[in-house]
Amino acid sequence: xxxxxxxxxxxxxxxxxxxxxxxxxxxxxxxxxxxxxxxxxxxxxxxxxxxxxxxxxxxxxxxxxxxxxxxxxxxxxxxxxxxxxxxxxxxxxxxxxxxxxxxxxxxxxxxxxxxxxxxxxxxxxxxxxxxxxxxxxxxxxxxxxxxxxxxxxxxxxxxxxxxxxxxxxxxxxxxxxxxxxxxxxxxxxxxxxxxxxxxxxxxxxxxxxxxxxxxxxxxxxxxxxxxxxxxxxxxxxxxxxxxxxxxxxxxxxxxxxxxxxxxxxxxxxxxxxxxxxxxxxxxxxxxxxxxxxxxxxxxxxxxxx
Amino acid sequence: xxxxxxxxxxxxxxxxxxxxxxxxxxxxxxxxxxxxxxxxxxxxxxxxxxxxxxxxxxxxxxxxxxxxxxxxxxxxxxxxxxxxxxxxxxxxxxxxxxxxxxxxxxxxxxxxxxxxxxxxxxxxxxxxxxxxxxxxxxxxxxxxxxxxxxxxxxxxxxxxxxxxxxxxxxxxxxxxxxxxxxxxxxxxxxxxxxxxxxxxxxxxxxxxxxxxxxxxxxxxxxxxxxxxxxxxxxxxxxxxxxxxxxxxxxxxxxxxxxxxxxxxxxxxxxxxxxxxxxxxxxxxxxxxxxxxxxxxxxxxxxxxxxxxxxxxxxxxxxxxxxxxxx
Numbered sequence: 001x002x003x004x005x006x007x008x009x010x011x012x013x014x015x016x017x018x019x020x021x022x023x024x025x026x027x028x029x030x031x032x033x034x035x036x037x038x039x040x041x042x043x044x045x046x047x048x049x050x051x052x053x054x055x056x057x058x059x060x061x062x063x064x065x066x067x068x069x070x071x072x073x074x075x076x077x078x079x080x081x082x083x084x085x086x087x088x089x090x091x092x093x094x095x096x097x098x099x100x101x102x103x104x105x106x107x108x109x110x111x112x113x114x115x116x117x118x119x120x121x122x123x124x125x126x127x128x129x130x131x132x133x134x135x136x137x138x139x140x141x142x143x144x145x146x147x148x149x150x151x152x153x154x155x156x157x158x159x160x161x162x163x164x165x166x167x168x169x170x171x172x173x174x175x176x177x178x179x180x181x182x183x184x185x186x187x188x189x190x191x192x193x194x195x196x197x198x199x200x201x202x203x204x205x206x207x208x209x210x211x212x213x214x215x216x217x218x219x220x221x222x223x224x225x226x227x228x229x230x231x232x233x234x235x236x237x238x239x240x241x242x243x244x245x246x247x248x249x250x251x252x253x254x255x256x257x258x259x260x261x262x263x264x265x266x267x268x269x270x271x272x273x274x275x276x277x278x279x280x281x282x283x284x285x286x287x288x289x290x291x292x293x294x295x296x297x298x299x300x301x302x303x304x305x
Numbered sequence: 306x307x308x309x310x311x312x313x314x315x316x317x318x319x320x321x322x323x324x325x326x327x328x329x330x331x332x333x334x335x336x337x338x339x340x341x342x343x344x345x346x347x348x349x350x351x352x353x354x355x356x357x358x359x360x361x362x363x364x365x366x367x368x369x370x371x372x373x374x375x376x377x378x379x380x381x382x383x384x385x386x387x388x389x390x391x392x393x394x395x396x397x398x399x400x401x402x403x404x405x406x407x408x409x410x411x412x413x414x415x416x417x418x419x420x421x422x423x424x425x426x427x428x429x430x431x432x433x434x435x436x437x438x439x440x441x442x443x444x445x446x447x448x449x450x451x452x453x454x455x456x457x458x459x460x461x462x463x464x465x466x467x468x469x470x471x472x473x474x475x476x477x478x479x480x481x482x483x484x485x486x487x488x489x490x491x492x493x494x495x496x497x498x499x500x501x502x503x504x505x506x507x508x509x510x511x512x513x514x515x516x517x518x519x520x521x522x523x524x525x526x527x528x529x530x531x532x533x534x535x536x537x538x539x540x541x542x543x544x545x546x547x548x549x550x551x552x553x554x555x556x557x558x559x560x561x562x563x564x565x566x567x568x569x570x571x572x573x574x575x576x577x578x579x580x581x582x583x584x585x586x587x588x589x590x591x592x593x594x595x596x597x598x599x600x601x602x603x604x605x606x607x608x609x610x611x612x613x614x615x616x617x618x619x620x621x622x623x624x625x626x627x628x629x630x631x
Contacts (some may be wrong), residue, residue, distance in 0.1 A: 036388075049437065079437035081433040081437070083430050084431050086431065087346070088429045089425070098346055102438040102439075103438050104333040104335055106331070138454060149328025185328075281496075
């Protein structure tokens with residue numbers, strides 16, 4: 001089931017078209033939203049939150065029309081913005097509880113839930129501290145907590161690891177992963193950090209110039225066409241390269257002693273071929289696996305097409 | 306007796322201690338009065354400020370002074386010296402005098418309560434939190450406005466209510482109730498006018514500022530400079546000769562400021578003609594004057610304009626969320 005359905009959506013700012021004839025179904029789970037500057041990601045999320053009225057087409061989030069049911073959509077989704085944001089003068093519990101009340105929760109439940117969510121986000125010990133005294137990492141967590149407090153079915157995370165040190169980034173990505181894969185919350189992550197998307201998301205949408213240029217599950221997109229194998233030798237070996245070429249393979253040396261081999265389709269078993277070639281060249285194979293493209297490769301291909 | 310010397314059995318986890326994350330499936334209501342949540346949060350934050358209580362306490366003093374004056378009958382002596390007010394207006398005049406005396410303190414209270422209202426939100430990007438919830442721009446605006454209006458109104462009204470109750474207990478037999486049965490309504494209205502004008506203009510200043518200090522400085526400058534300019538303009542445009550037209554014009558010009566509009570409207574609300582002594586510079590002798598309220602429609606128009614301009618300026622600055630940079 002799709003959490004968001006967009007059909008021939010066009011959004012304009014005056015004469016400028018920000019999104020043009022976009023049709024996509026955002027599936028459940030964790031979805032990455034990628035695109036260069038000006039691709040239309042901002043506009044798409046604004047439209048999905050009900051802030052902008054489409055010039056043409058339709059959109060629905062959790063079955064609610066984005067053009068007419070903005071308030072009800074915002075009650076069911078959570079937003080973790082990119083920039084630091086909090087309500088001045090409040091401690092974490094009051095702030096998160098207040099965010100829950102703004103979403104329509106009864107006061108007592110919002111307060112109870114604020115404690116739970118802060119504990120989950122790792123701020124249990126600091127919950128009575130004024131948010132203004134928080135470190136960057138804690139401010140990222142409190143933004144996540146305020147987005148989660150009302151139990152949204154869909155969460156928009158905008159650059160969730162901004163400004164975090166490696167350990168903090170790791171913990172934040174674990175939280176996002178746990179939310180989407182362990183707690184059943186649908187998540188849309190907008191990030192410029194492709195490794196973050198690669199680590200947390202199952203599905204990716206790549207936008208360029210207001211249009212969707214690539215979508216699909218990351219595992220599927222990473223599979224390369226044809227028979228390609230990545231091989232790592234103990235030491236670089238020219239005889240091994242020559243032996244593989246004699247077997248009709250194209251050989252690309254990547255880095256150090258790593259090679260990507262493109263083998264002829266329908267030939268003998270790739271593993272057997274490369275082990276025979278290694279034996280022939282006297283090279284020691286450390287490992288090999290079917291070649292996969294990185295998300296960066298997918299992204300660059302999509303935006304350069 | 307048998308003792309259990311084995312290891313203690315593991316206790317089942319208490320559901321109270323279980324703070325792990327679960328989905329929320331409780332009620333979520335789209336309230337009609339969503340703005341009240343915003344207003345209540347603003348009021349709670351203001352009540353935590355010690356200076357708010359200090360100012361609220363100071364605002365009691367003008368009414369306390371009027372109470373003592375009534376109690377000692379000193380008001381009648383003063384009235385006799387001034388040429389004598391209508392005796393039935395002595396209570397109304399006491400309330401108006403206290404209200405006028407309270408104005409500067411109310412202005413300071415409004416600064417304390419309202420300057421940070423939206424400016425602090427701007428600095429902390431709090432609009433992202435508000436507008437990503439089922440809250441409209443109008444809900445936010447109404448909430449913030451009530452969050453400033455109510456504390457200012459209560460600080461103005463509470464001392465007046467105490468004096469009113471004192472008069473009701475002490476002077477009903479002397480005609481307190483009979484002389485002006487609508488006095489309580491007039492008090493409420495006058496305090497509401499002060500609260501509404503301060504709240505609207507302060508929100509306007511606050512919404513266009515990134516820091517509460519800047520918002521406060523702008524509003525303080527507007528309030529004080531407009532008062533000084535109106536006072537100077539009133540005195541230099543009028544060479545007083547004792548005519549009632551000239552007096553009316555002077556009164557109107559001196560009320561063309563934020564504080565002047567508040568007291569001018571309040572004088573209209575209290576329906577009070579004040580007694581005053583002036584020095585006639587041409588005849589070089591003191592003159593007894595009856596100061597009628599400044600022109601009602603001009604004051605009302607200015608008051609409404611202040612409220613509308615303040616709210617419109619605020620609304621212009623409340624923008625939907627910038628969600629993603631990219």
